[in-house]
Amino acid sequence: MKIATFNINGIKARIGALTDWLDEAQPDVVLCQEIKSVDEAFPREAFEDRGYNVETHGQKGFNGVAILSKLPLEDVTRGLPGDDSDEQARWIEATVVGETHAVRLCGLYLPNGNPVEFDADGTPLRDGKYGYKLDWMDRLEARARALLAEEMPAMMAGDYNVIPQPEDAAKPQSWEKDALYLPQTRAAFRRILNLGFTEAFRAREQAPGHYSFWDYQASAWNRNNGIRIDHLLLTPQAADLMTECRIDKEVRGRDKPSDHVPVWVTLAA
């Protein structure tokens, strides 16, 4: 079972690039972020024609997540638990049943968190957009604990907007005051990992220089000035099934690319 995460940066602008990649990579499931579309406007037919079931959790203009799956999607839920006042569309879950195992899939688009405000000491304030990011990560940790307690193959995958380590950025020093790389951000990410999740890509590859995002600006792609912020976190039961994990880097060099590329795992499920 091949499962991918892909921040597509707008479904309308990415139909061609996304369907081209689907036809060639043949994933069973794609967790999509930043669909930037309401549910009614999502171009389902392009994917249903290729045999994918489509579940969306969209909003107008920004954010929005979706799941495309060749397997039936069961028990679909929308929204990250823990704050009924949060109206941003950043979380969707569903279960797929493979030949040997059922797998719970959580697709997420974690808040960016910039700009960060600092006090006079240079300490980031837990306020505004950065406060929302850290609060969202606390809710993610709570959902992660509940998921682990189920003791089933499950994953939380998506655009985490977290650079975990210096080796995950071409120029780590340029991110030091950024919400994606502040110590508080990285600590919150580690707290979740340390509950017992396997970060799929790092479990298979320890070398630096592997990225999943290159900014559209300042020739970031041509200079390979990238960061690795799209992650798949696997429960122990899912990690036991993992056979492969890769980043489809070359997708970034095509026509009308997203600024992110797909990252995928295969599970013996």
Place this chain on the structure above:
DNA sequence: ATGGCAAGTGTGACTTGA
């Protein structure tokens, strides 16, 4: 150190992203 781009909304010039 700075500025650089793309997408959505909606048709001009913003907001947001990372």
